[in-house]
Amino acid sequence: MNITVIGATGMVGSRLVTEATARGHRVTAAARHPGTHPDPAVTPLAVDAGAPGQLEAALADAHAAILAVRAAPGQEQTIAPLTTAVLDAAGRAGARLLVIGGAGPLRSPHKGDLLVIDDPNYVPIEWRAIADASATQLRTCVQHPNHRWTYLSPPAILEPGTRTGTYCRGTTTLLTEPDGTSRITAEDLAVAALDEIERPGTDRHFTVAQNSTVHAATSTSGVRRG
Template sequence: MSTGLAVVVLGAAGGIGRHVVTEALRAGHRVTATARHPDRLPNPDLPAEQTARLTVTRADVRDTASLETAMAGHDVVVSAVGPPGRHARGLYSDGARATVAAMDRCGVDRFLGVTSAGVRYDDPELAPWYRLLVRPLLRELYADMIAMEDLITASDLDWTLVRPVLLLDRDPTDLYRVADAATPPRGRSVTRADVARFIVAELHERRWTRRHPTIA
């Protein structure tokens, strides 16, 4: 079995974040799960020897000091932060600034973050109805995601930016497909659990360093 890493999960109470926590524990990693409201984090349905490697802590992705506290002594940061609705209000870009600063101060240089396939407006696999009807409604959200990506890619971090298509709350399939900076052909949806499995696999595989894997 591979040697476990010390992993910080930002946004661990969210749909993808909670799956990342569970899959990382199953894979043998030590996990620090962070959220603004740690009491909202679900308890992973895992054996005691796995949950013993879990630490839950409060951190605000916009607050560099709280992020430093959470990140100290870790190997990698996974960011699965996201707003509850369709307005980002600077969450992605503000969070990226604070995250990069905290990682620099803590000496952590590996970052895996989640944005969306929708950030690439010219993606030929983006359905016309989505481009014309849905994307305008999410213009502010996608603009903030793009700002986050720009901040991360301009940094010195060892980064991977995961771009899922339409997210579903279903069981993992392990049938997902991945392409670099483009949606796989006819890729319309993916489960949050599959996105988490891809992220946790990438912790050791490191196949997508400084790339934009789009998953469907």
């Protein structure tokens, strides 16, 4: 499969590239400054989403695309227009799109009518701007005429770590451990993302978390192994 990763040099994007090539896919690694890559299955491509034609070029041969861009502090307002541009380009290319978003638009595990963005247990004030951006990003997807997208919300804590190859999958409620924490490694998020690309589920919006001690009651799909 030909997969375009947009944001390929970031924490998540770089791991998506690694996971995809390990599974035998060819990857267009799109980023503002893509650098070089030693794997011949990876084609680095400089892309400015605001430049006409560059996204189309990145998606020209793609069967699927993954948007994995996280805004820098103070630039959160750029995420929604970028997502619109990628949805537009993916629609023209006929490529399915997986958006790696944020935890903000998930429901809080403490109270179903409360979003994570409004739960200070998971979104302290210093994270509010990026959580707002993720909620806006999901609304952008929902309102867009291109409906061939899926939105993956990571748990509250996403950081580099070990690839275990397993995870729990839920739908639109944050998955938590017994102590209330909610986390996954970037490596296992990449496993979940590539599983979704290879075997698309029926959920337009879903979440994942480490499977070691996640509350079974909060997981709708159980443990997956990539």
